[in-house]
Amino acid sequence: MNMHVQGLVVTHTGRTLLDVDDLRLERGRAVTIVGESGSGKSLLAHAVMGTLGAGLEAQGRVVIEGTSYDVAERRARRRLWGRVMALLPQEPVLALDPTMRVRGQVAEGAASFWSDRRSGYRAAEEVLGTLGVAGAARRYPHTLSGGMAQRVAFAAATIGGARVLIADEPSKGLDDHARNDLTVLLHRHVTAGGILLTITHDLDLGRDLGGDVLVMRDAGIVERGPAHQVLITPSHPYTRRLLAAEPGRWRHLWVRDRTSGATERTADPGGPTLVQTDRVAKGFAGRTLFSDVSLTIRPGDRLALAGPSGSGKTTLGNVLLRLLQPDAGSVRHTQELAGGRLQKLYQDPAVAFPSRVPIGAALADVVRRHRPAPGRLTSLLAAMRLDESLLQRTPGQVSGGELQRLSIIRAILVDPLLIFADEPTSRLDLVTQEETMCCLMEQVERSGCALVLVTHNQALAHTVADRVLAVAG
Incomplete structure (x- = not known):
């Protein structure tokens, strides 16, 4: 499975918020996008998924396994959600249903849930345990910390087996141990032949995932290449400034x-x-x-x-x-x-x-x-x-x-x-x-x-x- 994004442009009241001419994602190779806040990284994710907010206009195409989708037509990709492509959102607390316990809403994404609910619940408990949040299974989202909510959202996004995974700031709010666990899970998705597009401000996560890195600024891509090249010996001045801005x-x-x-x-x-x-x-x-x-x-x-x-x-x-x-x-x-x-x-x-x-x-x-x-x-x-x-x-x-x-x-x-x-x-x-x-x-x-x-x-x-x-x- 491969995915190709072509001529993607997102605008709001005539102002260009995102302009990415060509982006190819291949199975078994991670692609990580880093860069300036507001440069369009998350817009790219939502444009590909078909979940752009009201008032935003999009044009371009997304090609998945030879099937072409017009990004302006958002409904056509809904049937792909969960089983072909999944989005791990940037705001996990808002993405989770506040009226449902964690286990139930994670289980709903399991392929077996609607025919065998017990099997779905078991699958949910297994993936929550893998992520280190088994104790959250019977809790409500509002009782979770930000990092715990992020891991629960990850479980809900991945339990359906979608081969295309778009992770928007997946390590946000996680401590080093939980972040390392998350990195292992993302690696597992890639090595199993999945497509992974990760949007992050965590440069170490980009280094750990390897593959290719794209740097975005002012709605476009200013640098791209292998992770070891872009995140260690960058060529663009903005990328060099990005690497030099560590708090220490x-x-x-x-x-x-x-x-x-x-x-x-x-x-x-x-x-x-x-x-x-x-x-x-x-x-x-x-x-x-x-x-x-x-x-x-x-x-x-x-x-x-x-x-x-x-x-x-x-x-x-x-x-x-x-x-x-x-x-x-x-x-x-x-x-x-x-x-x-x-x-x-x-x-x-x-x-x-x-x-x-x-x-x-x-x-x-x-x-x-x-x-x-x-x-x-x-x-x-x-x-x-x-x-x-x-x-x-x-x-x-x-x-x-x-x-x-x-x-x-x-x-x-x-x-x-x-x-x-x-x-x-x-x-x-x-x-x-x-x-x-x-x-x-x-x-x-x-x-x-x-x-x-x-x-x-x-x-x-x-x-x-x-x-x-x-x-x-």
């Missing part, structure tokens, strides 16, 4: 001296207390996530909560924010955090924006209520390298990376005293991640607000934070 190499003014014990101190030990926790504990379903945690957060503090997927990082953060009640201990906030001065950046930014409301209207509500300095929104859009035309679209019409940066802008607009950032750059390429963190950290430095960062990326945690709390689960 950042040299910005806000990066404090990591050789002077900065990870053990706070910015202002004598400052007023914003949040105080006293021996808090929390668990779910008989499992203790953390216990006896006592923290003090003051203006200017930078605290990172780091650890593997499902360890309880986000849960601890929600307890700090008083969005969850601890099972034991207490959490106290200063009164100054009221009125929007405490802001949360969600791991899945799509859940934080009204799905049918233009982004500009949602941001206008924030501007009207909190009255930032004139021109502040425009300057933040420029700093984040976001075009103002994005404000006319709904959340489903922008990339995950663009929506993540827009959620950071919304938080900064209210001039907060404390920002809780749950994987705030997980959908961004390395260059955009660096630029976005610079914009966020310059706000932190300018206003003296506190930052609590949740991340599974140890390099990012130690680059950004003064204190790193390991949450082991």
